[in-house]
Amino acid sequence: MIKIAPSILSADFANLERDIRRVASADYLHVDVMDGMFVPNISIGIPVVQSIRRVTDMALDVHLMIVEPVRYVEAFCDAGADLVTVHVESDTPEKIQSAIDRIHARGKRAGVVLKPKTPAEAALPYLEQVELILVMTVEPGFGGQKFMSDQMPKVAALRQLIDERNPACELEVDGGVAPDTCRACIDAGANVLVAGSAVYKAEDIPARILELRG
Numbered sequence: 694m695i696k697i698a699p700s701i702l703s704a705d706f707a708n709l710e711r712d713i714r715r716v717a718s719a720d721y722l723h724v725d726v727m728d729g730m731f732v733p734n735i736s737i738g739i740p741v742v743q744s745i746r747r748v749t750d751m752a753l754d755v756h757l758m759i760v761e762p763v764r765y766v767e768a769f770c771d772a773g774a775d776l777v778t779v780h781v782e783s784d785t786p787e788k789i790q791s792a793i794d795r796i797h798a799r800g801k802r803a804g805v806v807l808k809p810k811t812p813a814e815a816a817l818p819y820l821e822q823v824e825l826i827l828v829m830t831v832e833p834g835f836g837g838q839k840f841m842s843d844q845m846p847k848v849a850a851l852r853q854l855i856d857e858r859n860p861a862c863e864l865e866v867d868g869g870v871a872p873d874t875c876r877a878c879i880d881a882g883a884n885v886l887v888a889g890s891a892v893y894k895a896e897d898i899p900a901r902i903l904e905l906r907g
C-alpha cells in the first residue's frame with residue numbers, strides 16, 4: 694500500500710488548520726523545516742509543529758533542512774513529530790548518528806535524507822537503524838520544482854538494500870511528485886510519496902491523493 698505525505702509547504706499558512714483537514718485522507722503530514730543555511734529558504738519551526746500537533750492526529754513527518762540538526766531533533770520530537778528526518782549532508786557522520794540516537798531515545802521514528810547529488814551509499818551507515826530513507830527528487834529548498842527522474846536508479850538501489858537488510862524501513866521520495874511522476878517512483882520501489890503542489894493545487898484533493906497512490 695502506497696502512503697501519501699502532503700507537504701504543508703504548499704498550504705496557506707494563514708489557514709493551516711483548514712489546509713491540514715483538507716488532506717485528512719492521506720497517511721502522513723510532511724512538514725518542511727528550512728533554516729536559510731542548509732537551504733536558501735526559511736520556512737517554519739518548532740512552535741508551528743506544536744500548534745499543528747494540537748489540531749491533528751495525523752502522523753507528522755518532519756523533514757529537517759537545517760545545519761547541525763542534532764541541536765534540535767529533541768525539540769522537534771517534544772513538539773509532536775512522529776518521524777524526524779535529517780540530511781546526511783548536514784553534519785558529520787558522528788553527529789548524524791547522534792541525531793538518530795536522540796530521536797530514538799525520545800521514542801520517535803528516525804530517517805535520513807539524501808540530496809540529488811548524494812549517492813545511495815551515503816545511507817549505508819544508517820540503513821539498519823532508521824525507520825525511513827528519503828530520496829530528494831528535487832534540490833531541497835522550494836516546492837513546485839521539476840521532478841528529477843534521474844533519481845529513480847538510486848531509489849531502486851535503496852529498495853534492494855532495504856529489502857535485504859531492513860525490510861521494515863520505509864522508502865520515501867520528495868519533490869515534484871505528481872500524477873505523471875508517481876508511477877515511476879512506485880515502480881522504482883518508493884512506498885511513501887511526498888507531494889506539495891500536486892495535492893494543494895488540485896481541485897479535488899481527496900481524489901488527487903487517491904490518484905497519487907497509483
Ligand SMILES: O=C(CO)[C@@H](O)[C@H](O)COP(=O)(O)O
Nearest residue numbers: 833834836837868869889890
Ligand atoms: O522538501 C521539500 C522541498 O525542499 C518538499 O517537501 C517540497 O515541499 C515538495 O513540494 P512539491 O515539489 O511536491 O511541490
Ligand SMILES: [Fe+2]
Nearest residue numbers: 725756867887
Ligand atoms: Fe520535504
